[in-house]
Amino acid sequence: MNDKNLIEKIIAKDHLAFKEFVGSYQLLVFNACYNLIGNIHDAEDVAQDVFFHVYKSAKNFRYESKLSTWLYRIAVNRSLNFIRDRKRFKWFKNIGSLLDDNPEDVTNLSASKEDQPDAAFENKERSVIVKRAIEKLPENQRAAFVLHKYEGLSYQETAEIMQRSLSSVESLIHRAKLNLQKNLLHYLKKN
Amino acid sequence: MNCKEVKKLFALFLENEISQDQRAEIEKHLKTCPKCSQLLDEFSQLWTSLDQREKVQASPNFWIKLQQRIINSKERKSSVMDLVDMLIRFALPAAAAAALMAAIFVGNYLGNFSMPDGQTLSSELQYLTVFNDMPAGSIEEIYFKINLEE
Numbered sequence: 001m002n003d004k005n006l007i008e009k010i011i012a013k014d015h016l017a018f019k020e021f022v023g024s025y026q027l028l029v030f031n032a033c034y035n036l037i038g039n040i041h042d043a044e045d046v047a048q049d050v051f052f053h054v055y056k057s058a059k060n061f062r063y064e065s066k067l068s069t070w071l072y073r074i075a076v077n078r079s080l081n082f083i084r085d086r087k088r089f090k091w092f093k094n095i096g097s098l099l100d101d102n103p104e105d106v107t108n109l110s111a112s113k114e115d116q117p118d119a120a121f122e123n124k125e126r127s128v129i130v131k132r133a134i135e136k137l138p139e140n141q142r143a144a145f146v147l148h149k150y151e152g153l154s155y156q157e158t159a160e161i162m163q164r165s166l167s168s169v170e171s172l173i174h175r176a177k178l179n180l181q182k183n184l185l186h187y188l189k190k191n
Numbered sequence: 192m193n194c195k196e197v198k199k200l201f202a203l204f205l206e207n208e209i210s211q212d213q214r215a216e217i218e219k220h221l222k223t224c225p226k227c228s229q230l231l232d233e234f235s236q237l238w239t240s241l242d243q244r245e246k247v248q249a250s251p252n253f254w255i256k257l258q259q260r261i262i263n264s265k266e267r268k269s270s271v272m273d274l275v276d277m278l279i280r281f282a283l284p285a286a287a288a289a290a291l292m293a294a295i296f297v298g299n300y301l302g303n304f305s306m307p308d309g310q311t312l313s314s315e316l317q318y319l320t321v322f323n324d325m326p327a328g329s330i331e332e333i334y335f336k337i338n339l340e341e
Contacts, residue, residue, distance in 0.1 A: 022254055030249045044249055048257055055261060126240040134241075150244050181202035184237045188230065 003067040010058040022051055028068060028151075029075050035150045036079035036143065038135050046082050050075050065160060072147065072161045080139050133183040141176035144169050192216045197227050201234050 001009075001020065009017030029050050034043035053074055061070055134142060140162070147158045148169075159169040197220050203209045204217055221228045250256075325332040 019254065022257060026249055026253060027246060030253075031246055034247050035244065040247060043247075044253065047249060048253070048260060051257055052260055052264075056264075126237055127243065130237060130240045149241065177202045177206065180241070181199075181234075181238075184234060185198060185201070185230075188233050188237070 004063065007058050007061050007063075007067070010055065018055060021054070025068070025071055026051075029071055032072055032075040032146070032151055033079050035146045036076065037082060038131055042082060042086075043079075046078050047075070049078050053078070069157065069160050072151070072153075073163070076143050076147070076161060080143065083139060129184070129187055133180050133187070136183055137176055137179055141172050141179060144172035145176035145180075148173055192220050194220075194224060194227050197221070197224075198230070201231060202238065204231075205235060205238050 001017070006017055006021050010021060026047070030043060030047040033046045033050070034040060037043045037046060050071065054071070061067070134145070137145065143162060144158055147153045147161060148155065153161070155166055155169050155173070158173075159166045162169060164172075197217050200209060200213060200217060204214065209217075221231065325335060
């Protein structure tokens, strides 16, 4: 079944077609969310949101871009919204901790051991350092960097997903690399 | 190039995104600066970790959870629709009947409103046989009478 048929069937609330669709795109959506959010449980919740949105709003797909581009766009927007909400939550939790006189390290909210699928790697510590450096990037730089580096998308595809010009995406990725370099050098200097 | 300038280009050096001239200058500096050379080694290990991301799998019950969410949303939607339906079936006709009753009551009350001499407004209206909107002696009345006589 091609993408157009699949979307038409989802619009008609065809249950089996939607199941096939989720099966086909689950890995793509889930990994995009995970690479942006950095926490496997949160990524799963956001990926669920993405598919739920598709189920409700499949009629909004205009066939002007590839289905994967549309899906990536929803995944990026939902993930960035989630990150913004989490930042607010961390801020309130931080204030709460100060008031409770029971400080808690809120910077480790998304870095508990069970949240690390990179655990299989020989040097887990390096992966965690790199992951945190990515999490420190401004959201647009992070989105552009993740889509290009981890999703293996070209600058042009990244630009389409982010609805930006090609030069803007090139600039975002360049700045992301320089910021990552700064963060990693800072870590090496400290340790 | 000095140490500071070389460090600023580490990432682009490893990504091969610098010119040949810059590369040659960095390599020249690294040969004579053990500190920068060691830092680049350590940085390179971290930088290459950036490429080491495995694909992650969602939990096996991903589809079941999603299905449940859709069913819950339908139930929530249908309960809202039931409420709207009940409102249309019962509450709106009841409200319309209540409004009609209120209108009859108010109309009846005004119709029997007591006049200062003890009469009601409805009985007062019985004496009002002709409604003349042309005041006596006015130009309109004179013109009207002339026309009648003709």
